[in-house]
Amino acid sequence: MAMTEDEHSQVKFKTQTDAPLKGLLDRVEDISGGQTVDLKTVIEALGNRSFGPVLLLCGLFLLTPLGMLPGVPMALGVIIILFSAQLLFRKSHPWMPKFLRRVKVTAKSLEKARKFAGPWLDRIDNVVRPRLQWAARGPMLVVTALVAILLAVTMLPLGAVPFGVVVPGFIIGLMGLGITGRDGVFILLGLVLSFAVLVMIFQMVL
Template sequence: MTQSSHPVEDVLDTTDQLLEDGKDGLQVSELMDELGVKSIAAVLLAPSLALVSPLSGIPLFSSACGITIALISAQMLMGRNHLWLPSFLSNRSLPARNTQKATRTLRSLAAWMDRRFKRRLQSLLTPPFLRVLQGICLLCGLIMPFLEILPFTSSILGGVVALLALSMLTGDGLIALVTVTGLTLAIGGAAIHLF
């Protein structure tokens, strides 16, 4: 499969295109199906980007995104090519107005990321290292529902997953290395502070 030079903007473009049908909302299953044609990493990118957008303010939205991220990551770890989501997630509808606002908010960030991500250190995106990245995404997704009441925590974890998904999508192992290193240092610092 040919990798796009604008993977983040492509996810936003796909979302906007689906919203142009004039519906009141966008079903999660529609977006997942459309992105899944391109890459499972693109499917993982969608909910993680949503978590760093204004959509994260919707009650229980972070939990739904976390469960979605966990399910996608688990299936990536299993090597599945076709994704499955339970009906309570796949049938969930994203409000059109809020989703359009979120894509507009993320446009400048998406353009900035697309300019800087390129194919580097690709050996870090092959097994066994790839499994570590997918495992981190799985853990971040599983933790999110428990952090619903703590402001911004889900957005931070969503940012971590977005960066790892982007590294997989673009073949940029350097971004994965920097992200994992930063996450490790943050966890280590928090552990030292707490204990």
């Protein structure tokens, strides 16, 4: 028997909460409808759910060889600051600069992403779940956004140091994962680590 629209919505909501990362990929596929869409359309359709994935992706990029390329840490730092500032001011739909709006998301690239990342997303989704949700909403998101901006600022000079952006990138990825999965444990862990890193950098500067 076919599901009603309400039942279909409940199943989709359950997927996005019980498996936040794969649920997010499902949502992007729903938005694309098997067609090529621009990144602006995807981000706007995700609304306030897009802030976490953007921070998570930027953090992951900084952990790869891509993050070692000249200029990349600075570019990713600017993106992190841009999206974190909008999270700070509780924007419901992120604004993106023109060069990001031009990025195209094809059905083929989504299929490749699912095949490549699917098993990893399953593993992460088994760990991430809605916990300590007070840390994933309201004032705590403001604190998280401020910390992400501070970490991104430190990346500007650290980008000239080999592997200098790995630690802030890892922390930003942790917080992005926590926001995406509504998991306060990951957000609090990221905040604790960021405090230690910022104190260490401050002492080095002095």
